[in-house]
Amino acid sequence: MKIRRVGIFPNPQKKECLGYINTLEGLFRKADIDVYLPDFIPYPVKTGRRSVSLKSFLNKVDIIIVLGGDGTFLYAARECHGAKIPLLGVNMGSFGFLTEFTKEDFLMSMGSIINGDYRIVELLMLNASVLRKGRRIANFTALNDAVLNRDSFSKALEIQVDLGKEFLNEYFADGIIIATPTGSTAHSLSAGGPIVVQTMESMLITPICPHTLTNRPVIIPSETKVSLRVRKSGKNTRLNIDGQEYINLKNDDTVVVTRHKNPVKLVRPAQRSYCAILRDKLNWGGTYRNKW
Numbered sequence: 243m244k245i246r247r248v249g250i251f252p253n254p255q256k257k258e259c260l261g262y263i264n265t266l267e268g269l270f271r272k273a274d275i276d277v278y279l280p281d282f283i284p285y286p287v288k289t290g291r292r293s294v295s296l297k298s299f300l301n302k303v304d305i306i307i308v309l310g311g312d313g314t315f316l317y318a319a320r321e322c323h324g325a326k327i328p329l330l331g332v333n334m335g336s337f338g339f340l341t342e343f344t345k346e347d348f349l350m351s352m353g354s355i356i357n358g359d360y361r362i363v364e365l366l367m368l369n370a371s372v373l374r375k376g377r378r379i380a381n382f383t384a385l386n387d388a389v390l391n392r393d394s395f396s397k398a399l400e401i402q403v404d405l406g407k408e409f410l411n412e413y414f415a416d417g418i419i420i421a422t423p424t425g426s427t428a429h430s431l432s433a434g435g436p437i438v439v440q441t442m443e444s445m446l447i448t449p450i451c452p453h454t455l456t457n458r459p460v461i462i463p464s465e466t467k468v469s470l471r472v473r474k475s476g477k478n479t480r481l482n483i484d485g486q487e488y489i490n491l492k493n494d495d496t497v498v499v500t501r502h503k504n505p506v507k508l509v510r511p512a513q514r515s516y517c518a519i520l521r522d523k524l525n526w527g528g529t530y531r532n533k534w
Contacts, residue, residue, distance in 0.1 A: 243358045247276045249303035249327070251318045253310030254283055256334050262309060262345060269349075273356055278303055280321075300325040305355075305509070307348075311335020316484045319367070319385045319506045328362055330355070330509035339427055339523055340385075342510055351511065361512050364505040365440055366422045366464055372481060372489055373496040382483040385506055386425030388499050390470050390491070391417025391450060393478040398453060400473035405466050410447075412473065413457055417450040420468055420499045427523075429485070435459040440516060445501070470497040 248270055252259040263279075270277050281293045294302065300322060308318045308331045315331045322329065331341030332348050343351070354360065370388040372380040382388070392399055401418050403410045421430040423438040426446055431437065435448035436459060443464040449457045462468070472479060472495050479491045491497070520526065 243304065245275060245304045245356050245358065247278065247303045249278045249280075249299055249306040251280065251306050251308045251314070251322070251329075252283060253314040253334065256310060259309045259334055262332075262334070265349075266307070269352060275356065276302075296321065300327065303327060305330060307332060308341060309334050310341065312337060312340045313486065315340040316385050317486060320383050320484070320486075323367065323383050323502075323506065324504050326504065326507065328360075328507040328509045330360075337523065339519070340424070340508070342508075342514065342519065347511060354512070355509070359512070361510050363441060363508045363510050365424045365508050366443070366445075366505055367502040368420065368422060368445070369500050369502045370420075370481065370483060371498045372491070373498060374492065375494075380481075380489050382481075382487060383502055384425075384483045385422065386428045386484045387419050387421040387430060388497065389417060389419045389429060389450075389482040389485075390472070390497055391480060391482065392475070393480075398451075399475055399479060402469075402471040402473050403447065404469040404471075405462060410460075411457065413449050413452055414454065415449045415452040415457065418470055419446070419448040419450060420470070421446040421448060427520075430459070433459075436461070437520065445499075464501045466500075468499040470499070471495075472497075 250263055267277050278292045278294055278299055280296045280299045306327055306329050308315050308329055332343045333341035368384040368388055370382045371378050398414055401413045419430045423440045423442045426438040430446055430448040433448050433450045435446055444461050445464055446461055448459040472491050472493055475493055480488045481491055481497055482488045
């Protein structure tokens, strides 16, 4: 499908985004393409740029270009989730696992993308609900992970984990990470979890600093309902969503994590594979023979 209307979702904290937006606007106008920004993004409105409500933004655009780092992409994915609009990340940050295009790559690929010549990868998302005394008090969506953890001055937590109606384990640990394959290269990886290919239909359960050394990460089918019950908590026990949203938890609160019915559509450079992304972002250098 040829693109007629483009949405731009920038990180307003990055000054370099403004200059890049102006560059993109000029190029899109030459191609007779309308450009929209959500109105909660504090950027000045210029000729040819239309600042609209988020609802209107999602109803109008054919593709959303996210300008920033992975944090911006995670935020955009949650804000725009459910609209089924492809997200294309342009890396204005330092790492960029999800914002896979460099500024130069996108400008070179722009003509092909406008003509609909791009590849879409669907990324699994999570739904996380918090139950207190049997009543749901909060609900979240996450692209990377839902993390039940404590602050640095609290005691270790006792967390009961059930898979569906079956008891899995009671963990004595600093926390538990429930991650998507996309999130396997984020917090879960630093906690000793495996790297899972983004397109796998699975979720990960990764304990954070478990007191028992045999408590290892577990990969489960994506259809599994995971229940985390806080048996004993310290001060400031929290459920963190993608490292950007949180809610404080109490003893006997239950967090229920399931696969969300709607995935995120990620636009990936046509010639770039996930293996290439891993080599690049994790600084894998190939075989030692290549070094001599």
